[in-house]
Amino acid sequence: MVGRPKVGLALGSGGARGWAHLGVLSVLDEIGVRPGFIAGSSMGALVGAAEAGGARAELEAWARGLTQARFLRLMDFRFSAGGLVAGREIASVLGEWGLDVGIGALDIPFTAVATDLETGREVWLDDGPLLPAVRASVSIPGLFSPQHIDGRWLVDGGLTNPVPVSVARARGARVILAVNPNAKPSGRVWVPQPPGAGLWTRLAEALPEALRPEAAEPEPTPQGADVVAASIDMMMEYLRRTRAAADPADVTIEINLSALSSLSFFEAETAIAAGRAAAEAARPRIEAALEAVA
Numbered sequence: 620m621v622g623r624p625k626v627g628l629a630l631g632s633g634g635a636r637g638w639a640h641l642g643v644l645s646v647l648d649e650i651g652v653r654p655g656f657i658a659g660s661s662m663g664a665l666v667g668a669a670e671a672g673g674a675r676a677e678l679e680a681w682a683r684g685l686t687q688a689r690f691l692r693l694m695d696f697r698f699s700a701g702g703l704v705a706g707r708e709i710a711s712v713l714g715e716w717g718l719d720v721g722i723g724a725l726d727i728p729f730t731a732v733a734t735d736l737e738t739g740r741e742v743w744l745d746d747g748p749l750l751p752a753v754r755a756s757v758s759i760p761g762l763f764s765p766q767h768i769d770g771r772w773l774v775d776g777g778l779t780n781p782v783p784v785s786v787a788r789a790r791g792a793r794v795i796l797a798v799n800p801n802a803k804p805s806g807r808v809w810v811p812q813p814p815g816a817g818l819w820t821r822l823a824e825a826l827p828e829a830l831r832p833e834a835a836e837p838e839p840t841p842q843g844a845d846v847v848a849a850s851i852d853m854m855m856e857y858l859r860r861t862r863a864a865a866d867p868a869d870v871t872i873e874i875n876l877s878a879l880s881s882l883s884f885f886e887a888e889t890a891i892a893a894g895r896a897a898a899e900a901a902r903p904r905i906e907a908a909l910e911a912v913a
Contacts, residue, residue, distance in 0.1 A: 625912065627656040627792025628670075629784045629868060630663030632777025632855060633801035634759060634881030635890060637662020639874045641679045642894025643798050644670055650905060652796070656728045658786035660776035663798070664731040664756035665713075668749055671729040674716035681712055682887035690885045713750055722749050728790070731756040732776030732783045736765055741779035743786060744768070759851070762882065777851075781859040784868045793912045796905060797868035800894065802875045803856055852881060869908045872901045 630640050640663060647654075659667030669678040713719065722729055722745055730745040733755040744752035747768070755766035755773035765772040776783070787795045863871070874897040879889055898905075 625793050626652055626654045626909070627658065627787030627790060627795045628654045628667065629782050629787045629795060629797040630657065630659040630667045631782035631797065631799045631801060631859070632661030632663060632775065633799075633876070634662060635884040635886060636800040636874070636876040636879055636881055637666060638682050638884075638887040638890035639800040639876060639894030639897070640666040640798055641675065641682065641887075642891040642896075643872055643874075643898040644675060646895055646898035646902065647796075647905075650902060652905070652909070654727060654796075656730075656787060656790045656792055658730045658732065658783040658790070659756065660732040660780055660783050661757050661759065662800070663783070664753050664776060667729060668713065668718065668725070668731065668753050669716070671725040671727040672713075672716070672718045672720070672749070673726050674713070674718055677716045678712070679887075679891070682884075683891070685885045685887060687885050713753065718749055720749055722746055722752060725749070730783075730786050730790070732780045732786060733758070733766070733768075733773040734776055734778040736772040736774050739779070741776070742771070742773060759881075777855050779858070780862065781855045782863070782868075782871075785862070785866050787868075788866065794870075794908050795868040796908075797871040798874070798894075799859065799871060800874045800876060800890065801852060801855060801859070801881070802873035803852070803877055804875060870901060870904045872897050 631637070633639070644666070654670075657667040657671050659665070666675070666678065669675045718725075722731075728745075729749075730743050731752040733742045733744060733752070734740070735742050742755075744755065751766055751768050754763070755768055756776040757763055758765050758774040760774055760778070763775075765774050767773075780786070781801065782797050782799050784795055784797050787797075872894075874893050876890060876893055879886055
């Protein structure tokens, strides 16, 4: 079939854990895998867009340099835009790397998955401007504000299709490699943090001293950010398993980053290393899948 991509990548959601995609992609480079199509949900859309546009190295450098203090500067505590972060920073960094373009102008065909806030339906964004499409797909409820595109308010694609295997299949990929950075050990969604290690407690350390809250008490219960993140994880994991049972990828790279909050965007080093390790472990399966269609 002319034009049919040999390899389709389905890059999944997972918030900050999605930096693991960068580690996976580096291993695919070493294997010699060049995707013919990329589908991404949430952080998978951000990394996928950078890969499709030839800006992965720039994104990785930016992610590795994102400290707690820099992350705080992205936040807008007014809640006036429907979330803590308006998404402007994501738009600006992609634009700085020459990706303020139409999706059709990317080097690799690409689709970002989002969710219609009004209807709850899955939306595939495969044409039009790239930056709004990526902002829509990464709009984690309560953290990133929704994105308005063509009369619809769109939010995180992981709410309807956490690992978009179905998109890659619909685009005709012969081999589908899926990456799930949100894998969970059996029976475990939330990992309790030791006293002082909660996300907001750690972020407070980066505030100017005059703005810091009083000395944090040990956290006998999960902090608010942990509750939100774990609740979203539960919903997405159930949906991912349901969809994977009906429409599995040829190879799924499962990355267990349960100990890393999905909101810890300043811990890219940990996620990238985990992605590399998981992809290396999956290398025999990847090579076998590719040989089967050679």
